[in-house]
Amino acid sequence: MQTIVCRQPGELRRLERDPNQMGPGQALIRIRRIGVCGTDFHAFQGNQPYFTYPRVLGHELSGVIEAIDPDLRRGLQIGDVVAIVPYLHCGQCVACRQGKPNCCVHLEVFGVHCDGGMQETLAVPTTHLVKAEGLSLDQAAILEPLSIGAHAVRRAALKPGEVALVIGAGPIGLGVMALAHQRGAKILVIDGDADRLRFAQIWCPVEAALPAGDHPEDQLASLTQGDWPSVVFDATGNVQSMSQAVSYVAHGGRVVYVGLSQDTVCIADPLFHQREVTLLASRNATREDFATAHQAVRERQIASDAYISQKIPWDDLIEAFPALVAGQRQQVKTLIEV
Ligand SMILES: [Zn+2]
Numbered sequence: 001m002q003t004i005v006c007r008q009p010g011e012l013r014r015l016e017r018d019p020n021q022m023g024p025g026q027a028l029i030r031i032r033r034i035g036v037c038g039t040d041f042h043a044f045q046g047n048q049p050y051f052t053y054p055r056v057l058g059h060e061l062s063g064v065i066e067a068i069d070p071d072l073r074r075g076l077q078i079g080d081v082v083a084i085v086p087y088l089h090c091g092q093c094v095a096c097r098q099g100k101p102n103c104c105v106h107l108e109v110f111g112v113h114c115d116g117g118m119q120e121t122l123a124v125p126t127t128h129l130v131k132a133e134g135l136s137l138d139q140a141a142i143l144e145p146l147s148i149g150a151h152a153v154r155r156a157a158l159k160p161g162e163v164a165l166v167i168g169a170g171p172i173g174l175g176v177m178a179l180a181h182q183r184g185a186k187i188l189v190i191d192g193d194a195d196r197l198r199f200a201q202i203w204c205p206v207e208a209a210l211p212a213g214d215h216p217e218d219q220l221a222s223l224t225q226g227d228w229p230s231v232v233f234d235a236t237g238n239v240q241s242m243s244q245a246v247s248y249v250a251h252g253g254r255v256v257y258v259g260l261s262q263d264t265v266c267i268a269d270p271l272f273h274q275r276e277v278t279l280l281a282s283r284n285a286t287r288e289d290f291a292t293a294h295q296a297v298r299e300r301q302i303a304s305d306a307y308i309s310q311k312i313p314w315d316d317l318i319e320a321f322p323a324l325v326a327g328q329r330q331q332v333k334t335l336i337e338v
């Protein structure tokens with residue numbers, strides 16, 4: 001079985017390994033699409049904290065069921081196209097008991113904590129398969145990054161008519177924007193990159209696209225008749241942006257950190273208290289969020305073709321990867337086609 005392993009930072013290597021076997025309650029998936037994301041780039045560059053090598057990357061996955069445990073099929077059959085929920089949870093910890101497997105104490109993510117999708121097949125619990133039901137392999141592969149946006153929107157308990165500011169118009173921020181718009185929110189977006197702002201306006205109906213660093217306070221106030229956005233999503237993972245986010249939110253509003261940082265975020269307490277801000281972290285996604293993303297793609301509320309910037313054949317992956325890392329801000333989503 002062909003496998004591409006990240007042996008150490010900067011080194012992807014093609015290896016021949018014994019075929020994967022499936023265990024009880026699992027299905028064997030022939031991997032067909034692998035989305036490449038920031039986590040993979042960080043792992044390749046050697047700046048993903050707590051990452052161990054060697055590791056098979058890839059957590060944004062779609063494929064075809066090749067074999068399945070007959071006792072735990074869950075309505076799935078051999079030959080079905082599926083997306084994979086890549087977050088393996090323990091089912092017993094305090095978070096799992098509360099129905100929050102996305103922040104399980106013992107969470108293992110394919111391609112991060114255990115080997116992921118850059119291999120011919122992957123054994124996956126049948127509980128972690130989402131039937132494509134008419135979605136293409138490409139569309140099924142982007143459900144994972146879009147579900148991160150769906151989760152953030154659900155965390156914020158967004159209501160129709162609210163003004164949502166999304167800071168950061170990368171692949172995750174775009175998902176937040178589209179799913180917040182689907183919920184009936186008015187969307188404002190801030191990004192430091194003019195091309196990304198331009199793309200954001202094509203991607204989703206936005207009320208305004210504001211350049212970061214341009215002191216957008218006056219514009220945010222006037223665009224909201226002095227009320228300010230009632231929800232601010234930060235999808236940058238940048239600590240300066242994350243601390244600044246609190247100064248953009250309405251009194252009584254919510255700030256949701258979608259992007260994550262390894263550094264400490266400092267928040268001005270007078271602002272935080274004066275506005276009685278509710279601060280929320282949003283981590284990964286659940287099956288419910290996959291279902292929300294699935295519905296949005298199915299009903300064409302997500303421009304999935306626009307989201308996929310390019311496709312690279314599996315055979316070119318190793319040679320193409322360094323250029324993908326270098327050009328990551330120019331792409332929304334690159335898919336590896338197997
Ligand atoms: Zn990802």
Ligand SMILES: [Zn+2]
Nearest residue numbers: 090093096104
């Ligand atoms: Zn758990």
